[in-house]
Amino acid sequence: MRAVTVSPRVRDSLRLVEDWPEPAAEEGAILVEALAVGVCGTDLEIVEGQYGEAPPSQERLVIGHESLGRVLEDPTGTLHPGDLVAAVVRHPDPVPCPNCAVDEWDMCRNGRYTEHGIKGLPGFARDRWRVQPRFAVPLDTTLARVGVLLEPTSVVAKAWEHIERVGHRAQWDPRIALITGAGPIGLLAALLATQRGLTVHVLDRNTTGPKPDLVRALGATYHTGSVNDVDVEPDVLVECTGAPTVVLDAMCKVGPTGVVCLTGMSTGGRIIDFDAGALNRTLVLENNAVIGSVNANRRHWGQAADALARADRSWLESLITRRVPMSDFATAYSISDGDIKVVLDLTA
Structure with missing residues (x-):
């Protein structure tokens, strides 16, 4: 399995690993085939070595927190094979703080939250990933070209x-x-x-x-x-x-x-x-x-999915100014004139 990875806080350590392990079962019951990953300023700062934290006992971090995928299997019955899905980025801290205890992990008070592709959790720039049902956000099937915009939305x-x-x-x-x-x-x-x-x-x-x-x-x-x-x-x-x-x-x-x-x-x-x-x-x-205001909890992800479903699809697609195939992954993490949203295409 392919994965785009970095050594956290090491500048210019971006690498495509061709034999990355399959997602561990403890990541979640829902297995997802990755379709696309959005690139934002946070990713560029991680690539520059400004911050980032690998999961416990791992030396490298799979980056990418703006996800879009298609369900391969879900034994819980929450979703069905073929469903379009994105994954909530931030997870509550293990303590938890008063806000994380009521699923407001975007308002975490003690900073012990984790985030896919950023802090302590593997990201989504890999061929397959897993997600827990509570962090899986279904998307309208008509959003297959633009659903990767769900996280910023x-x-x-x-x-x-x-x-x-x-x-x-x-x-x-x-x-x-x-x-x-x-x-x-x-x-x-x-x-x-x-x-x-x-x-x-x-x-x-x-x-x-x-x-x-x-x-x-x-x-x-x-x-x-x-x-x-x-x-x-x-x-x-x-x-x-x-x-x-x-x-x-x-x-x-x-x-x-x-x-x-x-x-x-x-x-x-x-x-x-x-x-x-x-x-x-x-x-x-x-x-x-x-x-x-920063980040979002599960309620906001649902609001965002509704907003995208109501939006003009051609307008949304115009926000994506560059789609980069996985084979040319490094160019997705460099700034080009005219870029608005760059997307790494994991199907190409």
Whole structure:
């Protein structure tokens, strides 16, 4: 069996292993044939040796956490052979903490959770994998070409659920959403915003390529420049870049009683001259809220599957700008101009 692996925290250790062991029975009762694995920034950082943790007693980590597969066998009867399925990435810690104890492992308090392809669990960039029924998410059969987008969509589904929970702390009727960043997370955030009936604006630095057309195809408005150049006062702002200046501008941009949700990850070490007092004054006087959101639990994966099922298939497929066969696996983990979502095709 083939598997794409790394030596965790060792730069440039990416390897295709041709004789990787079959998935162990303890991984789960459901045996799945892998169809595709999405590649994201987390994978690139693991390949660069920034982080990653192999399963206990193993030296190498199978990477890939954005999964799509077809069921080969399920003795539990939860799914059936031929069903399309994805697997939840994060598993609860063994203690468990109060959140993991109620299946909110995305909100783990002690950091002892595990994650497929990232931390302590093998990933999905291998020909076959197993999953426990509670972590198996069935997909509509029409999503065979785009179901690999389920994991990033689950992240966005959680963000929107939390935005709405916070927003409803008072009378709230949001009308305008601004999304900063038109990568996969930003575009999917815009998709879910349009599905909620909001007027959507998307800000990105790209002036050419597929992003402007993808935004317009949603009925949304595409902007370039800075956050302050966008001439709207959003009720919701979903920040998807992690760029420090954009993050700070976003917190100042949202309208009264608005909600800013931070989903992008910033790198440390950059000092910015910023009027923190003015930000404090704005947040307090306008009753604004700023929240961070990462990962997703099983409920959000179900919400994401519903959102993809309602979306235009051709639009979703346009997000996948490069499909790389397993034989050319290394090129999937290098950045190319115009990339939005790169997918490793395990059937090719």
